Amino acid sequence: MSDRTAGRGNSKSSSDGRGDEASGRRQIVKFSFYRVDPAWRRLPVAERDAGKDALVAAVDAFSGRLQVRSYSVVGMRGDADILLWQIGERLEDIQALATEVMRTPLGPYLSMPHSYLAMTRKSQYVSPAEAEARLHLHPAESKYFFVYPFVKTREWYQLSLEERQEMMNVHIAVGRKYPSVKLNTTYSFGLDDQEFVVSFETDEPADFLDLVMELRGAKSSLYTLRDTPAFTCISLGLRETLDTLGAPGDPVSAAAAQATGEQWQRVADDADVPEGAAKMVYFAGEQVALVRAGEQLYAVANRCSHANASLADGTVADGALTCPSHGSTFELATGEPSCGPANRPLTTYAVRTEDGGIWLAQREPVPGSTSGA
Ligand code: FES
Incomplete structure:
Protein backbone atom coordinates (compact mmCIF):
# COMPACT_ATOMS: atom_id res chain seq x y z
CA MET A 1 0.00 0.00 0.00
CA SER A 2 1.64 3.22 -1.06
CA ASP A 3 1.02 6.76 -0.06
CA ARG A 4 2.56 8.93 -2.73
CA THR A 5 1.20 12.19 -1.44
CA ALA A 6 3.57 15.13 -1.30
CA GLY A 7 3.47 18.22 0.87
CA ARG A 8 4.42 21.73 -0.13
CA GLY A 9 7.28 21.87 2.37
CA ASN A 10 8.25 24.87 4.57
CA SER A 11 5.97 23.66 7.36
CA LYS A 12 5.81 25.87 10.43
CA SER A 13 3.25 23.63 12.06
CA SER A 14 3.30 21.58 15.20
CA SER A 15 3.40 17.81 14.88
CA ASP A 16 -0.33 17.48 15.58
CA GLY A 17 -1.25 19.46 12.49
CA ARG A 18 -2.95 22.35 14.29
CA GLY A 19 -0.54 24.87 12.83
CA ASP A 20 -1.44 23.74 9.34
CA GLU A 21 -5.11 24.05 10.06
CA ALA A 22 -4.54 27.59 11.29
CA SER A 23 -2.62 28.49 8.17
CA GLY A 24 -5.32 27.02 5.96
CA ARG A 25 -3.03 24.48 4.34
CA ARG A 26 -5.20 21.46 5.08
CA GLN A 27 -7.61 20.34 2.42
CA ILE A 28 -11.34 19.85 2.53
CA VAL A 29 -12.31 16.51 1.01
CA LYS A 30 -15.83 15.57 -0.03
CA PHE A 31 -17.23 12.31 -1.32
CA SER A 32 -20.65 12.91 -2.92
CA PHE A 33 -22.47 9.80 -4.09
CA TYR A 34 -25.38 10.70 -6.37
CA ARG A 35 -28.24 8.53 -7.44
CA VAL A 36 -30.32 9.20 -10.56
CA ASP A 37 -34.10 8.87 -10.47
CA PRO A 38 -35.19 6.20 -13.02
CA ALA A 39 -37.67 8.78 -14.38
CA TRP A 40 -34.69 10.59 -15.93
CA ARG A 41 -34.14 7.62 -18.26
CA ARG A 42 -37.60 8.13 -19.73
CA LEU A 43 -36.78 11.66 -20.92
CA PRO A 44 -36.09 12.27 -24.61
CA VAL A 45 -32.47 11.67 -25.60
CA ALA A 46 -31.88 15.37 -26.34
CA GLU A 47 -33.05 16.38 -22.86
CA ARG A 48 -30.86 13.80 -21.21
CA ASP A 49 -27.87 14.94 -23.27
CA ALA A 50 -28.52 18.55 -22.34
CA GLY A 51 -28.57 17.57 -18.67
CA LYS A 52 -25.26 15.75 -18.99
CA ASP A 53 -23.66 18.65 -20.88
CA ALA A 54 -24.83 21.12 -18.25
CA LEU A 55 -23.52 19.02 -15.40
CA VAL A 56 -20.12 18.65 -17.08
CA ALA A 57 -20.01 22.41 -17.62
CA ALA A 58 -21.00 23.07 -14.00
CA VAL A 59 -18.18 20.90 -12.70
CA ASP A 60 -15.68 22.33 -15.21
CA ALA A 61 -16.48 25.82 -13.95
CA PHE A 62 -15.00 24.87 -10.56
CA SER A 63 -11.69 23.63 -11.94
CA GLY A 64 -9.86 26.63 -10.49
CA ARG A 65 -11.17 26.02 -6.98
CA LEU A 66 -11.67 22.28 -6.63
CA GLN A 67 -10.07 19.11 -7.89
CA VAL A 68 -13.04 16.99 -8.91
CA ARG A 69 -12.68 13.33 -9.85
CA SER A 70 -15.63 11.42 -11.27
CA TYR A 71 -16.36 7.74 -10.83
CA SER A 72 -19.15 5.44 -11.90
CA VAL A 73 -20.71 3.20 -9.28
CA VAL A 74 -23.28 1.85 -11.77
CA GLY A 75 -23.49 -1.91 -11.46
CA MET A 76 -21.36 -1.90 -8.30
CA ARG A 77 -24.06 -0.96 -5.77
CA GLY A 78 -27.82 -0.59 -5.88
CA ASP A 79 -28.06 2.69 -4.00
CA ALA A 80 -25.66 5.01 -5.83
CA ASP A 81 -24.68 5.71 -9.44
CA ILE A 82 -21.98 8.38 -9.45
CA LEU A 83 -19.25 9.61 -7.14
CA LEU A 84 -17.80 13.10 -7.33
CA TRP A 85 -14.62 13.18 -5.23
CA GLN A 86 -13.83 16.79 -4.47
CA ILE A 87 -10.66 18.24 -2.96
CA GLY A 88 -10.40 21.92 -2.15
CA GLU A 89 -9.58 24.54 0.42
CA ARG A 90 -12.98 25.93 1.43
CA LEU A 91 -16.27 24.46 2.55
CA GLU A 92 -18.04 27.17 0.58
CA ASP A 93 -16.65 25.81 -2.70
CA ILE A 94 -17.94 22.34 -1.89
CA GLN A 95 -21.36 23.80 -1.16
CA ALA A 96 -21.37 26.00 -4.26
CA LEU A 97 -20.58 23.04 -6.51
CA ALA A 98 -23.43 21.02 -4.97
CA THR A 99 -25.75 23.95 -5.64
CA GLU A 100 -24.65 24.29 -9.25
CA VAL A 101 -25.05 20.56 -9.86
CA MET A 102 -28.63 20.77 -8.57
CA ARG A 103 -29.32 23.77 -10.82
CA THR A 104 -28.61 21.76 -13.98
CA PRO A 105 -31.49 20.04 -15.84
CA LEU A 106 -30.22 16.79 -14.33
CA GLY A 107 -30.44 18.22 -10.82
CA PRO A 108 -34.16 17.51 -10.20
CA TYR A 109 -33.46 13.84 -10.86
CA LEU A 110 -30.47 13.59 -8.49
CA SER A 111 -30.40 12.55 -4.85
CA MET A 112 -27.35 12.08 -2.65
CA PRO A 113 -27.83 8.87 -0.66
CA HIS A 114 -24.28 8.92 0.70
CA SER A 115 -22.21 11.98 1.54
CA TYR A 116 -18.93 12.10 3.46
CA LEU A 117 -17.12 15.27 4.47
CA ALA A 118 -13.54 15.15 5.70
CA MET A 119 -10.22 16.99 5.89
CA THR A 120 -6.60 16.07 5.48
CA ARG A 121 -4.49 15.94 8.62
CA LYS A 122 -1.06 14.79 9.73
CA SER A 123 -1.05 11.20 10.93
CA GLN A 124 0.53 10.78 14.36
CA TYR A 125 1.65 7.24 13.54
CA VAL A 126 4.06 7.90 10.66
CA SER A 127 7.31 9.81 10.26
CA PRO A 128 7.19 13.63 10.30
CA ALA A 129 8.01 13.75 6.59
CA GLU A 130 5.26 11.30 5.72
CA ALA A 131 2.82 13.10 8.01
CA GLU A 132 3.58 16.36 6.24
CA ALA A 133 3.05 14.71 2.88
CA ARG A 134 -0.43 13.57 3.88
CA LEU A 135 -1.69 17.13 4.21
CA HIS A 136 -2.22 17.25 0.48
CA LEU A 137 -3.89 14.58 -1.60
CA HIS A 138 -2.53 13.78 -5.03
CA PRO A 139 -4.94 11.44 -6.81
CA ALA A 140 -3.11 8.66 -8.60
CA GLU A 141 -5.25 8.37 -11.76
CA SER A 142 -5.83 4.71 -10.94
CA LYS A 143 -8.67 2.87 -12.58
CA TYR A 144 -10.41 1.75 -9.41
CA PHE A 145 -11.29 3.62 -6.25
CA PHE A 146 -12.51 2.07 -3.02
CA VAL A 147 -14.12 4.22 -0.33
CA TYR A 148 -15.61 3.61 3.09
CA PRO A 149 -16.37 5.65 6.22
CA PHE A 150 -14.62 4.42 9.33
CA VAL A 151 -15.31 4.66 13.08
CA LYS A 152 -13.09 3.28 15.84
CA THR A 153 -14.31 2.15 19.25
CA ARG A 154 -13.98 4.65 22.13
CA GLU A 155 -11.70 2.11 23.84
CA TRP A 156 -9.10 2.80 21.14
CA TYR A 157 -8.78 6.37 22.28
CA GLN A 158 -8.23 5.26 25.91
CA LEU A 159 -5.14 3.28 24.96
CA SER A 160 -1.75 4.89 25.45
CA LEU A 161 -0.04 6.35 22.39
CA GLU A 162 2.61 3.62 22.71
CA GLU A 163 -0.02 0.86 22.59
CA ARG A 164 -1.72 2.41 19.60
CA GLN A 165 1.60 3.01 17.85
CA GLU A 166 2.55 -0.64 18.30
CA MET A 167 -0.67 -1.79 16.66
CA MET A 168 -0.45 0.79 13.91
CA ASN A 169 3.11 -0.31 13.11
CA VAL A 170 1.73 -3.75 12.28
CA HIS A 171 -1.11 -2.19 10.31
CA ILE A 172 1.32 -0.04 8.32
CA ALA A 173 3.65 -2.98 7.68
CA VAL A 174 0.77 -4.97 6.18
CA GLY A 175 -0.11 -2.03 3.98
CA ARG A 176 3.43 -1.80 2.64
CA LYS A 177 3.14 -5.34 1.33
CA TYR A 178 0.70 -3.98 -1.27
CA PRO A 179 2.51 -1.18 -3.13
CA SER A 180 -0.09 -1.22 -5.92
CA VAL A 181 -2.68 0.18 -3.52
CA LYS A 182 -2.47 3.88 -2.62
CA LEU A 183 -4.13 4.92 0.61
CA ASN A 184 -5.75 8.29 1.27
CA THR A 185 -6.81 8.72 4.88
CA THR A 186 -8.97 11.75 5.63
CA TYR A 187 -10.43 12.89 8.95
CA SER A 188 -14.03 13.73 9.79
CA PHE A 189 -14.10 14.10 13.61
CA GLY A 190 -16.98 16.44 14.36
CA LEU A 191 -17.43 17.38 10.70
CA ASP A 192 -19.57 14.39 9.83
CA ASP A 193 -20.94 11.18 11.34
CA GLN A 194 -17.83 9.06 10.75
CA GLU A 195 -14.35 9.62 12.21
CA PHE A 196 -12.42 8.93 9.00
CA VAL A 197 -13.08 8.43 5.33
CA VAL A 198 -10.63 5.93 3.95
CA SER A 199 -10.10 5.67 0.22
CA PHE A 200 -7.79 3.51 -1.84
CA GLU A 201 -6.67 3.91 -5.44
CA THR A 202 -5.42 0.95 -7.43
CA ASP A 203 -5.43 -0.76 -10.80
CA GLU A 204 -5.55 -4.13 -9.03
CA PRO A 205 -8.83 -4.80 -7.18
CA ALA A 206 -7.53 -8.23 -6.09
CA ASP A 207 -4.62 -6.57 -4.26
CA PHE A 208 -7.06 -4.33 -2.43
CA LEU A 209 -9.22 -7.28 -1.40
CA ASP A 210 -6.17 -9.19 -0.13
CA LEU A 211 -4.96 -6.14 1.77
CA VAL A 212 -8.27 -5.60 3.55
CA MET A 213 -8.55 -9.29 4.35
CA GLU A 214 -5.05 -9.36 5.82
CA LEU A 215 -5.75 -6.26 7.88
CA ARG A 216 -8.67 -8.07 9.53
CA GLY A 217 -6.05 -10.20 11.27
CA ALA A 218 -4.21 -7.20 12.70
CA LYS A 219 -4.89 -6.42 16.38
CA SER A 220 -5.95 -2.87 15.51
CA SER A 221 -8.98 -4.37 13.77
CA LEU A 222 -10.41 -5.25 17.21
CA TYR A 223 -10.99 -1.53 17.68
CA THR A 224 -13.02 -0.99 14.51
CA LEU A 225 -16.60 -0.07 15.32
CA ARG A 226 -17.87 0.50 11.78
CA ASP A 227 -16.35 0.47 8.30
CA THR A 228 -19.38 0.29 6.02
CA PRO A 229 -20.88 1.02 3.56
CA ALA A 230 -18.05 0.17 1.20
CA PHE A 231 -18.01 1.51 -2.34
CA THR A 232 -16.27 0.10 -5.42
CA CYS A 233 -15.92 2.86 -7.99
CA ILE A 234 -14.55 2.96 -11.54
CA SER A 235 -12.64 6.04 -12.70
CA LEU A 236 -13.95 7.70 -15.85
CA GLY A 237 -14.15 11.19 -17.26
CA LEU A 238 -17.30 12.95 -16.10
CA ARG A 239 -19.08 12.68 -19.45
CA GLU A 240 -18.20 8.99 -19.65
CA THR A 241 -19.33 8.54 -16.05
CA LEU A 242 -22.71 10.06 -16.94
CA ASP A 243 -22.93 7.85 -20.01
CA THR A 244 -22.78 4.77 -17.76
CA LEU A 245 -26.21 5.77 -16.42
CA GLY A 246 -27.57 4.31 -19.66
CA ALA A 247 -31.01 4.88 -21.14
CA PRO A 248 -32.97 3.89 -24.23
CA GLY A 249 -31.59 5.55 -27.35
CA ASP A 250 -28.10 6.12 -25.94
S1 FES B 1 8.91 8.31 -16.70
FE1 FES B 1 8.30 8.12 -14.64
S2 FES B 1 6.17 8.27 -14.73
FE2 FES B 1 6.80 8.42 -16.78
Whole structure:
Protein backbone atom coordinates (compact mmCIF):
# COMPACT_ATOMS: atom_id res chain seq x y z
CA MET A 1 0.00 0.00 0.00
CA SER A 2 1.64 3.22 -1.06
CA ASP A 3 1.02 6.76 -0.06
CA ARG A 4 2.56 8.93 -2.73
CA THR A 5 1.20 12.19 -1.44
CA ALA A 6 3.57 15.13 -1.30
CA GLY A 7 3.47 18.22 0.87
CA ARG A 8 4.42 21.73 -0.13
CA GLY A 9 7.28 21.87 2.37
CA ASN A 10 8.25 24.87 4.57
CA SER A 11 5.97 23.66 7.36
CA LYS A 12 5.81 25.87 10.43
CA SER A 13 3.25 23.63 12.06
CA SER A 14 3.30 21.58 15.20
CA SER A 15 3.40 17.81 14.88
CA ASP A 16 -0.33 17.48 15.58
CA GLY A 17 -1.25 19.46 12.49
CA ARG A 18 -2.95 22.35 14.29
CA GLY A 19 -0.54 24.87 12.83
CA ASP A 20 -1.44 23.74 9.34
CA GLU A 21 -5.11 24.05 10.06
CA ALA A 22 -4.54 27.59 11.29
CA SER A 23 -2.62 28.49 8.17
CA GLY A 24 -5.32 27.02 5.96
CA ARG A 25 -3.03 24.48 4.34
CA ARG A 26 -5.20 21.46 5.08
CA GLN A 27 -7.61 20.34 2.42
CA ILE A 28 -11.34 19.85 2.53
CA VAL A 29 -12.31 16.51 1.01
CA LYS A 30 -15.83 15.57 -0.03
CA PHE A 31 -17.23 12.31 -1.32
CA SER A 32 -20.65 12.91 -2.92
CA PHE A 33 -22.47 9.80 -4.09
CA TYR A 34 -25.38 10.70 -6.37
CA ARG A 35 -28.24 8.53 -7.44
CA VAL A 36 -30.32 9.20 -10.56
CA ASP A 37 -34.10 8.87 -10.47
CA PRO A 38 -35.19 6.20 -13.02
CA ALA A 39 -37.67 8.78 -14.38
CA TRP A 40 -34.69 10.59 -15.93
CA ARG A 41 -34.14 7.62 -18.26
CA ARG A 42 -37.60 8.13 -19.73
CA LEU A 43 -36.78 11.66 -20.92
CA PRO A 44 -36.09 12.27 -24.61
CA VAL A 45 -32.47 11.67 -25.60
CA ALA A 46 -31.88 15.37 -26.34
CA GLU A 47 -33.05 16.38 -22.86
CA ARG A 48 -30.86 13.80 -21.21
CA ASP A 49 -27.87 14.94 -23.27
CA ALA A 50 -28.52 18.55 -22.34
CA GLY A 51 -28.57 17.57 -18.67
CA LYS A 52 -25.26 15.75 -18.99
CA ASP A 53 -23.66 18.65 -20.88
CA ALA A 54 -24.83 21.12 -18.25
CA LEU A 55 -23.52 19.02 -15.40
CA VAL A 56 -20.12 18.65 -17.08
CA ALA A 57 -20.01 22.41 -17.62
CA ALA A 58 -21.00 23.07 -14.00
CA VAL A 59 -18.18 20.90 -12.70
CA ASP A 60 -15.68 22.33 -15.21
CA ALA A 61 -16.48 25.82 -13.95
CA PHE A 62 -15.00 24.87 -10.56
CA SER A 63 -11.69 23.63 -11.94
CA GLY A 64 -9.86 26.63 -10.49
CA ARG A 65 -11.17 26.02 -6.98
CA LEU A 66 -11.67 22.28 -6.63
CA GLN A 67 -10.07 19.11 -7.89
CA VAL A 68 -13.04 16.99 -8.91
CA ARG A 69 -12.68 13.33 -9.85
CA SER A 70 -15.63 11.42 -11.27
CA TYR A 71 -16.36 7.74 -10.83
CA SER A 72 -19.15 5.44 -11.90
CA VAL A 73 -20.71 3.20 -9.28
CA VAL A 74 -23.28 1.85 -11.77
CA GLY A 75 -23.49 -1.91 -11.46
CA MET A 76 -21.36 -1.90 -8.30
CA ARG A 77 -24.06 -0.96 -5.77
CA GLY A 78 -27.82 -0.59 -5.88
CA ASP A 79 -28.06 2.69 -4.00
CA ALA A 80 -25.66 5.01 -5.83
CA ASP A 81 -24.68 5.71 -9.44
CA ILE A 82 -21.98 8.38 -9.45
CA LEU A 83 -19.25 9.61 -7.14
CA LEU A 84 -17.80 13.10 -7.33
CA TRP A 85 -14.62 13.18 -5.23
CA GLN A 86 -13.83 16.79 -4.47
CA ILE A 87 -10.66 18.24 -2.96
CA GLY A 88 -10.40 21.92 -2.15
CA GLU A 89 -9.58 24.54 0.42
CA ARG A 90 -12.98 25.93 1.43
CA LEU A 91 -16.27 24.46 2.55
CA GLU A 92 -18.04 27.17 0.58
CA ASP A 93 -16.65 25.81 -2.70
CA ILE A 94 -17.94 22.34 -1.89
CA GLN A 95 -21.36 23.80 -1.16
CA ALA A 96 -21.37 26.00 -4.26
CA LEU A 97 -20.58 23.04 -6.51
CA ALA A 98 -23.43 21.02 -4.97
CA THR A 99 -25.75 23.95 -5.64
CA GLU A 100 -24.65 24.29 -9.25
CA VAL A 101 -25.05 20.56 -9.86
CA MET A 102 -28.63 20.77 -8.57
CA ARG A 103 -29.32 23.77 -10.82
CA THR A 104 -28.61 21.76 -13.98
CA PRO A 105 -31.49 20.04 -15.84
CA LEU A 106 -30.22 16.79 -14.33
CA GLY A 107 -30.44 18.22 -10.82
CA PRO A 108 -34.16 17.51 -10.20
CA TYR A 109 -33.46 13.84 -10.86
CA LEU A 110 -30.47 13.59 -8.49
CA SER A 111 -30.40 12.55 -4.85
CA MET A 112 -27.35 12.08 -2.65
CA PRO A 113 -27.83 8.87 -0.66
CA HIS A 114 -24.28 8.92 0.70
CA SER A 115 -22.21 11.98 1.54
CA TYR A 116 -18.93 12.10 3.46
CA LEU A 117 -17.12 15.27 4.47
CA ALA A 118 -13.54 15.15 5.70
CA MET A 119 -10.22 16.99 5.89
CA THR A 120 -6.60 16.07 5.48
CA ARG A 121 -4.49 15.94 8.62
CA LYS A 122 -1.06 14.79 9.73
CA SER A 123 -1.05 11.20 10.93
CA GLN A 124 0.53 10.78 14.36
CA TYR A 125 1.65 7.24 13.54
CA VAL A 126 4.06 7.90 10.66
CA SER A 127 7.31 9.81 10.26
CA PRO A 128 7.19 13.63 10.30
CA ALA A 129 8.01 13.75 6.59
CA GLU A 130 5.26 11.30 5.72
CA ALA A 131 2.82 13.10 8.01
CA GLU A 132 3.58 16.36 6.24
CA ALA A 133 3.05 14.71 2.88
CA ARG A 134 -0.43 13.57 3.88
CA LEU A 135 -1.69 17.13 4.21
CA HIS A 136 -2.22 17.25 0.48
CA LEU A 137 -3.89 14.58 -1.60
CA HIS A 138 -2.53 13.78 -5.03
CA PRO A 139 -4.94 11.44 -6.81
CA ALA A 140 -3.11 8.66 -8.60
CA GLU A 141 -5.25 8.37 -11.76
CA SER A 142 -5.83 4.71 -10.94
CA LYS A 143 -8.67 2.87 -12.58
CA TYR A 144 -10.41 1.75 -9.41
CA PHE A 145 -11.29 3.62 -6.25
CA PHE A 146 -12.51 2.07 -3.02
CA VAL A 147 -14.12 4.22 -0.33
CA TYR A 148 -15.61 3.61 3.09
CA PRO A 149 -16.37 5.65 6.22
CA PHE A 150 -14.62 4.42 9.33
CA VAL A 151 -15.31 4.66 13.08
CA LYS A 152 -13.09 3.28 15.84
CA THR A 153 -14.31 2.15 19.25
CA ARG A 154 -13.98 4.65 22.13
CA GLU A 155 -11.70 2.11 23.84
CA TRP A 156 -9.10 2.80 21.14
CA TYR A 157 -8.78 6.37 22.28
CA GLN A 158 -8.23 5.26 25.91
CA LEU A 159 -5.14 3.28 24.96
CA SER A 160 -1.75 4.89 25.45
CA LEU A 161 -0.04 6.35 22.39
CA GLU A 162 2.61 3.62 22.71
CA GLU A 163 -0.02 0.86 22.59
CA ARG A 164 -1.72 2.41 19.60
CA GLN A 165 1.60 3.01 17.85
CA GLU A 166 2.55 -0.64 18.30
CA MET A 167 -0.67 -1.79 16.66
CA MET A 168 -0.45 0.79 13.91
CA ASN A 169 3.11 -0.31 13.11
CA VAL A 170 1.73 -3.75 12.28
CA HIS A 171 -1.11 -2.19 10.31
CA ILE A 172 1.32 -0.04 8.32
CA ALA A 173 3.65 -2.98 7.68
CA VAL A 174 0.77 -4.97 6.18
CA GLY A 175 -0.11 -2.03 3.98
CA ARG A 176 3.43 -1.80 2.64
CA LYS A 177 3.14 -5.34 1.33
CA TYR A 178 0.70 -3.98 -1.27
CA PRO A 179 2.51 -1.18 -3.13
CA SER A 180 -0.09 -1.22 -5.92
CA VAL A 181 -2.68 0.18 -3.52
CA LYS A 182 -2.47 3.88 -2.62
CA LEU A 183 -4.13 4.92 0.61
CA ASN A 184 -5.75 8.29 1.27
CA THR A 185 -6.81 8.72 4.88
CA THR A 186 -8.97 11.75 5.63
CA TYR A 187 -10.43 12.89 8.95
CA SER A 188 -14.03 13.73 9.79
CA PHE A 189 -14.10 14.10 13.61
CA GLY A 190 -16.98 16.44 14.36
CA LEU A 191 -17.43 17.38 10.70
CA ASP A 192 -19.57 14.39 9.83
CA ASP A 193 -20.94 11.18 11.34
CA GLN A 194 -17.83 9.06 10.75
CA GLU A 195 -14.35 9.62 12.21
CA PHE A 196 -12.42 8.93 9.00
CA VAL A 197 -13.08 8.43 5.33
CA VAL A 198 -10.63 5.93 3.95
CA SER A 199 -10.10 5.67 0.22
CA PHE A 200 -7.79 3.51 -1.84
CA GLU A 201 -6.67 3.91 -5.44
CA THR A 202 -5.42 0.95 -7.43
CA ASP A 203 -5.43 -0.76 -10.80
CA GLU A 204 -5.55 -4.13 -9.03
CA PRO A 205 -8.83 -4.80 -7.18
CA ALA A 206 -7.53 -8.23 -6.09
CA ASP A 207 -4.62 -6.57 -4.26
CA PHE A 208 -7.06 -4.33 -2.43
CA LEU A 209 -9.22 -7.28 -1.40
CA ASP A 210 -6.17 -9.19 -0.13
CA LEU A 211 -4.96 -6.14 1.77
CA VAL A 212 -8.27 -5.60 3.55
CA MET A 213 -8.55 -9.29 4.35
CA GLU A 214 -5.05 -9.36 5.82
CA LEU A 215 -5.75 -6.26 7.88
CA ARG A 216 -8.67 -8.07 9.53
CA GLY A 217 -6.05 -10.20 11.27
CA ALA A 218 -4.21 -7.20 12.70
CA LYS A 219 -4.89 -6.42 16.38
CA SER A 220 -5.95 -2.87 15.51
CA SER A 221 -8.98 -4.37 13.77
CA LEU A 222 -10.41 -5.25 17.21
CA TYR A 223 -10.99 -1.53 17.68
CA THR A 224 -13.02 -0.99 14.51
CA LEU A 225 -16.60 -0.07 15.32
CA ARG A 226 -17.87 0.50 11.78
CA ASP A 227 -16.35 0.47 8.30
CA THR A 228 -19.38 0.29 6.02
CA PRO A 229 -20.88 1.02 3.56
CA ALA A 230 -18.05 0.17 1.20
CA PHE A 231 -18.01 1.51 -2.34
CA THR A 232 -16.27 0.10 -5.42
CA CYS A 233 -15.92 2.86 -7.99
CA ILE A 234 -14.55 2.96 -11.54
CA SER A 235 -12.64 6.04 -12.70
CA LEU A 236 -13.95 7.70 -15.85
CA GLY A 237 -14.15 11.19 -17.26
CA LEU A 238 -17.30 12.95 -16.10
CA ARG A 239 -19.08 12.68 -19.45
CA GLU A 240 -18.20 8.99 -19.65
CA THR A 241 -19.33 8.54 -16.05
CA LEU A 242 -22.71 10.06 -16.94
CA ASP A 243 -22.93 7.85 -20.01
CA THR A 244 -22.78 4.77 -17.76
CA LEU A 245 -26.21 5.77 -16.42
CA GLY A 246 -27.57 4.31 -19.66
CA ALA A 247 -31.01 4.88 -21.14
CA PRO A 248 -32.97 3.89 -24.23
CA GLY A 249 -31.59 5.55 -27.35
CA ASP A 250 -28.10 6.12 -25.94
CA PRO A 251 -25.20 5.23 -28.23
CA VAL A 252 -23.63 1.99 -27.14
CA SER A 253 -20.74 2.48 -24.71
CA ALA A 254 -17.23 1.44 -25.66
CA ALA A 255 -17.23 -1.34 -23.07
CA ALA A 256 -20.61 -2.63 -24.20
CA ALA A 257 -19.55 -2.37 -27.83
CA GLN A 258 -16.63 -4.62 -27.10
CA ALA A 259 -18.94 -7.11 -25.42
CA THR A 260 -21.24 -7.12 -28.43
CA GLY A 261 -18.46 -7.37 -30.98
CA GLU A 262 -18.51 -3.78 -32.24
CA GLN A 263 -14.96 -2.59 -32.61
CA TRP A 264 -14.71 1.05 -33.58
CA GLN A 265 -15.85 3.73 -31.17
CA ARG A 266 -15.87 7.49 -31.66
CA VAL A 267 -13.89 9.03 -28.79
CA ALA A 268 -13.28 12.66 -29.81
CA ASP A 269 -13.77 15.24 -32.51
CA ASP A 270 -10.97 15.42 -35.05
CA ALA A 271 -10.43 19.08 -34.16
CA ASP A 272 -9.81 18.17 -30.51
CA VAL A 273 -6.24 17.02 -31.24
CA PRO A 274 -4.22 19.63 -33.14
CA GLU A 275 -0.77 18.96 -34.59
CA GLY A 276 1.85 18.30 -31.92
CA ALA A 277 -0.75 17.93 -29.18
CA ALA A 278 -2.10 15.09 -27.08
CA LYS A 279 -5.50 14.55 -25.51
CA MET A 280 -6.64 12.01 -22.95
CA VAL A 281 -9.85 10.11 -23.74
CA TYR A 282 -11.50 7.03 -22.34
CA PHE A 283 -11.88 3.93 -24.45
CA ALA A 284 -13.34 0.71 -23.06
CA GLY A 285 -12.75 2.02 -19.56
CA GLU A 286 -9.08 2.75 -20.17
CA GLN A 287 -7.32 6.08 -20.39
CA VAL A 288 -5.91 6.54 -23.88
CA ALA A 289 -3.68 9.35 -25.14
CA LEU A 290 -4.54 10.55 -28.65
CA VAL A 291 -1.49 12.16 -30.20
CA ARG A 292 -1.10 13.95 -33.52
CA ALA A 293 2.43 14.09 -34.90
CA GLY A 294 2.57 15.60 -38.36
CA GLU A 295 -0.14 14.03 -40.52
CA GLN A 296 -0.30 10.96 -38.34
CA LEU A 297 -2.68 10.26 -35.49
CA TYR A 298 -1.69 7.79 -32.79
CA ALA A 299 -3.40 6.26 -29.77
CA VAL A 300 -1.44 4.77 -26.87
CA ALA A 301 -2.19 3.97 -23.23
CA ASN A 302 -2.23 7.23 -21.33
CA ARG A 303 -0.53 6.04 -18.18
CA CYS A 304 3.26 5.87 -18.30
CA SER A 305 4.51 2.32 -17.79
CA HIS A 306 7.12 3.65 -15.36
CA ALA A 307 5.03 5.31 -12.64
CA ASN A 308 1.59 6.09 -14.07
CA ALA A 309 2.06 9.74 -15.07
CA SER A 310 -0.44 11.07 -17.59
CA LEU A 311 1.29 10.96 -20.97
CA ALA A 312 -1.29 13.30 -22.49
CA ASP A 313 0.55 15.98 -20.48
CA GLY A 314 3.84 15.04 -22.12
CA THR A 315 5.62 16.44 -25.16
CA VAL A 316 5.45 15.22 -28.76
CA ALA A 317 8.48 15.25 -31.06
CA ASP A 318 9.87 13.10 -33.87
CA GLY A 319 7.10 10.51 -33.69
CA ALA A 320 7.67 9.98 -29.97
CA LEU A 321 5.95 11.00 -26.75
CA THR A 322 7.98 12.03 -23.70
CA CYS A 323 6.59 11.53 -20.20
CA PRO A 324 6.27 14.73 -18.15
CA SER A 325 7.38 13.07 -14.91
CA HIS A 326 10.77 11.44 -15.44
CA GLY A 327 11.39 11.80 -19.16
CA SER A 328 10.74 8.32 -20.53
CA THR A 329 10.18 8.46 -24.28
CA PHE A 330 7.88 6.12 -26.18
CA GLU A 331 7.69 5.48 -29.92
CA LEU A 332 4.14 6.37 -30.87
CA ALA A 333 3.86 3.78 -33.64
CA THR A 334 4.82 0.83 -31.45
CA GLY A 335 4.48 1.98 -27.86
CA GLU A 336 8.03 0.79 -27.20
CA PRO A 337 10.18 2.87 -24.83
CA SER A 338 13.19 4.36 -26.58
CA CYS A 339 14.47 6.10 -23.46
CA GLY A 340 14.04 5.10 -19.79
CA PRO A 341 13.44 4.84 -16.95
CA ALA A 342 10.35 3.09 -18.37
CA ASN A 343 11.21 -0.33 -19.74
CA ARG A 344 7.76 -1.68 -20.63
CA PRO A 345 5.86 -0.78 -23.81
CA LEU A 346 2.54 1.02 -23.90
CA THR A 347 -0.57 -0.60 -25.30
CA THR A 348 -1.31 0.88 -28.72
CA TYR A 349 -4.73 1.20 -30.30
CA ALA A 350 -5.97 1.29 -33.88
CA VAL A 351 -7.12 4.80 -34.76
CA ARG A 352 -8.89 6.35 -37.72
CA THR A 353 -10.77 9.54 -38.56
CA GLU A 354 -14.23 9.57 -40.08
CA ASP A 355 -17.19 11.96 -40.13
CA GLY A 356 -15.14 14.60 -38.31
CA GLY A 357 -14.44 12.22 -35.43
CA ILE A 358 -11.57 10.15 -34.09
CA TRP A 359 -12.39 6.47 -33.75
CA LEU A 360 -10.56 3.81 -31.77
CA ALA A 361 -10.51 0.03 -31.76
CA GLN A 362 -8.46 -2.57 -29.99
CA ARG A 363 -5.45 -3.33 -32.16
CA GLU A 364 -5.80 -7.13 -31.93
CA PRO A 365 -7.68 -8.60 -33.63
CA VAL A 366 -8.85 -5.91 -36.00
CA PRO A 367 -9.46 -7.53 -39.36
CA GLY A 368 -9.49 -5.07 -42.22
CA SER A 369 -8.38 -2.26 -39.93
CA THR A 370 -7.87 1.14 -41.53
CA SER A 371 -5.64 2.19 -38.67
CA GLY A 372 -3.86 5.44 -39.14
CA ALA A 373 -1.17 4.45 -36.67
S1 FES B 1 6.17 8.27 -14.73
FE1 FES B 1 6.80 8.42 -16.78
S2 FES B 1 8.91 8.31 -16.70
FE2 FES B 1 8.30 8.12 -14.64
